[in-house]
Amino acid sequence: IEQTAYQNDKLAMLGRISASIAHEIRNPLTAIRGFIQLLRPHLLQLGKDEYARIILTEIDRANDIIYEFLNSSKPSAPQKTIMSVDSLLKEVVLLTESEGLMKGCEITLDEGDSPMNVSIDVKQIKQVILNMVKNAMDAIEDVGEEHTGLIRISTGAENRYAQISIADNGQGMDHNTLVRLFDPFFTTKESGTGLGLSVSYRIIKNHGGTISVDSKKGEGTRFMIMLPLV
Numbered sequence: 001i002e003q004t005a006y007q008n009d010k011l012a013m014l015g016r017i018s019a020s021i022a023h024e025i026r027n028p029l030t031a032i033r034g035f036i037q038l039l040r041p042h043l044l045q046l047g048k049d050e051y052a053r054i055i056l057t058e059i060d061r062a063n064d065i066i067y068e069f070l071n072s073s074k075p076s077a078p079q080k081t082i083m084s085v086d087s088l089l090k091e092v093v094l095l096t097e098s099e100g101l102m103k104g105c106e107i108t109l110d111e112g113d114s115p116m117n118v119s120i121d122v123k124q125i126k127q128v129i130l131n132m133v134k135n136a137m138d139a140i141e142d143v144g145e146e147h148t149g150l151i152r153i154s155t156g157a158e159n160r161y162a163q164i165s166i167a168d169n170g171q172g173m174d175h176n177t178l179v180r181l182f183d184p185f186f187t188t189k190e191s192g193t194g195l196g197l198s199v200s201y202r203i204i205k206n207h208g209g210t211i212s213v214d215s216k217k218g219e220g221t222r223f224m225i226m227l228p229l230v
């Protein structure tokens with residue numbers, strides 16, 4: 001699936017708009033955080049310190065999300081380091097395993113035969129793969145409670161590219177979703193942003209790589225990332 005010039009314009013505009021929105025959201029969050037801290041002793045007296053703790057944790061989480069989002073929507077050049085594909089994927093599995101277990105998904109990693117090194121912005125590429133694994137969990141959850149979810153991450157080398165495949169046995173996609181899934185703001189989820197894949201697309205493109213997808217409604221989906229080998 002190719003990204004059109006129209007989508008690229010939309011992405012550049014999205015970068016500018018999101019930077020200013022994120023900024024505008026941060027200011028009120030800072031104010032809320034300050035006032036909750038002022039109220040904290042009173043809440044403690046009422047035996048409601050737990051509420052203050054939750055509010056502070058959630059504000060910090062929102063700030064983290066905005067920070068991540070600002071980072072990813074800025075069209076900044078990747079800060080590249082050389083890393084092995086396997087160790088990158090191991091970290092992703094570590095980060096997602098427990099959430100997967102809670103959601104009834106087993107995540108497996110097939111390590112490649114020979115070590116592959118890629119020159120990548122680790123934070124950005126990790127974000128791409130994490131987003132794909134999260135999407136896979138969502139697709140599995142949507143099938144139903146009794147469904148045994150499987151997310152299989154595998155690697156291979158092909159023509160001087162490292163290939164990373166993320167396959168799930170979730171609900172899959174119909175044609176209408178498949179042709180739009182890289183569009184900024186396209187989402188089929190109630191609380192989705194529709195940004196994950198459009199940002200991922202740009203990150204991979206900035207690394208000289210490609211993303212492709214193969215999906216069948218009712219069977220599952222496989223995303224394939226190709227990154228140039230060092």
Ligand code: ADP
Binds near residue numbers: 189192197
């Ligand atoms: P979001 O997750 O916020 O919706 P994304 O850009 O990550 O945004 O994904 C866009 C849409 O692509 C999703 O709403 C979903 O419909 C579809 N999608 C992405 N990954 C998968 C997957 N593994 N299985 C089924 N559908 C998927």
